[in-house]
Amino acid sequence: MATITKRLTADGKPYYTAQVRLKGYPAQTATFNRLTDAKKWAQDTESAIREGRHFKTAEAKKHTVDEMIDRYLSGAKLTKVQDDHTGLHLRRWKEEIGYMLLADVNADAITLVKEKLLNEEFRGKPRSPTTVLRYMASLSTVFTTAVRDWAWLEDSPMKNIKKPTAARGRVRFLNDDERERLLIACKESRNKQLYLCVILAISTGMRQAELFGLQWSDVNLKERYLILHETKNGERRRVPLSGLVLELLQEHAKVRRLDTPLLFPGIKNPLNPIDLQQPWETARKRAGIVDFTWHDLRHCTASYLAMNGASLAEIAEVLGHKTLSMVKRYAHLSDGHVSNVVASMNQKIFGGV
Template identity: 70%
Template sequence: MANIRKRVKKDGVPYYTVQIRLKGYEPQSATFGRLTDAKRWAASTESAIREGRHFKTTEAKKHTVAEMIERYLLSAGLTKTQDEHTGLHLRRWNEEIGYMMLSDVTADTLTLVKDKLLNETVRTGQKRSPTTALRYMASLSKVFNTAVKSWGWLEDSPMRNIEKPRAAKGRVRFLDDDERERLTKACKESLNPLLYPAFILALSTGMRQAETMNLYWGKAPANPPTEGAWGVVLLEQGCIILHKTKNTEKRRIPLTCLALQLLKDMSKVRRIDTPLVFPSHKNPLKPIDLKTPWLKAMAEAEIKGFTWHDIRHTTASYLAMNGASLAEIAEVLGHKTLQMVQRYAHLSDGHITGVVERMNNKLFGGG
């Protein structure tokens, strides 16, 4: 028979523990946030035991979710950047269900936490986005998979049975011609002399902020950064070589026109106490933080709802509007697949029409 008990966590939130004892079978237990879920599990488990369909590994009854997460974090060797994301996600899961035995974790349990994440208000005053909730789920799913495949603590991951929220469409905010002219002017007139060349370089290449800020003159430094992206500027070859990127692959970035000329001008008067292209004033061995002059330039240009990362969207959008294919845009931006650049597809409709028209003219003759 099933025995259901109501308990209360330290924060006052109730939960329910279920114990099933049937003669001739090993006792089973589970924990739920809702009484209805507890009753449903009790009924289905009793039925499964009687029919010989129920089995829980011994290891799953020995370890808690907290122990699983702790072991994963100790063995994963996350970088500081990874810990700010994956580590943050796992610590939140630990707060919610860390006390539970792995054998007690069900899809219903995880769904309750997922729904809680989706309904919470974050710093922006809005609810957490489905995309962010998906990232929380992905982080824990990886830990469960490790516990299944590498440690033998579980037979299967309970994450497999959860309905995942639909990710929001990728945000696309790019500068129109008037906005671009105003912001370019504001950056050029900034009291910080590095803002303008950094902005032009980012706009010309589509590089990420970390890739732009962690550039070195001529050759790799003696002690390159252990975390994040970095690359070198090769003026003679008219290019930038990104040795380390977000997707870990090396990438060559061509330098042309204004961006190349600005870097040539900067190289003539560059600081001798640092190999960085955009060094900090306080510590020349670290890249500069342009947040303050950037926000001031944005205010001067009267531009709202635009971030530094949106410069990358602007580059991609201009490429699409000037006839670049999605494959070409992906190559410029350093994306491994076309999925990330599908958001720019509608901007290249004219190019697609031109491609189809040229094919038809070749096949059937132009009119």
């Protein structure tokens, strides 16, 4: 016999708890956001019990999604950069389905959140399918850990969920004229740090959080490199320094503040990183640069490397990617380099022109 009870979340959203009781079998309970799904589950579950099929583990009935995510985060020890991404994603999942027992989490509950994320706006723009994929990937990692390492679940409910199609990787970089206009506008900015930070971003391909989090202890001007201790993939990365950016950093070191370890401290609070959002937007508009974000400076680095003959493996190493998949978007920019490699191989093997 099945019973379905309507309940409300803390913010007033309805959900439905279905319970199936059959004599001689332990009661089975599941929670759904839609009544129709609760009724279907109850019917299917009654049939499954009569057929003697196996059910969720006892552990899955003891722990909530909140508890699962909290345990994962306590052991993961995310860096600040990772927390800005993975931590952000998981906190959102806690808000949406944290109250649910693991035994109750199904494809329907996750799909509803997925669709909600896809239909939301973030900073005035629709959230991209690629971003939603990252939200799902973060949660999938936690479920996999709960299955493999803790035995809280027999299987991950993420396996059979249709994932949104990721958009093609964006490749927006500055041409020579745009780059010259932008750098002039940055140099003329009232903020004296903007020009150096933009040069540093283009020269190294560092992410914004990596750059603004730099401390003087991370920089070795004598040996011409800096070390990124907190990166998105959790691995340290050595970044070489040369040319203009090295000269600018050497000048910057002569006027460094002694009340903060940061290379680029905030104006009001030197213990916090500098905020260049407004100076950046002002310089970008004065330079007449459209459809271009700070993150696109990283695309500039990769694109310029590709156009100057760097291999995808070398670009991935500079940007700090573990695999080549993220840098394949720049492959077309190095077609000339690839053609030369192929021509050289043919020349050595077959001779001739």
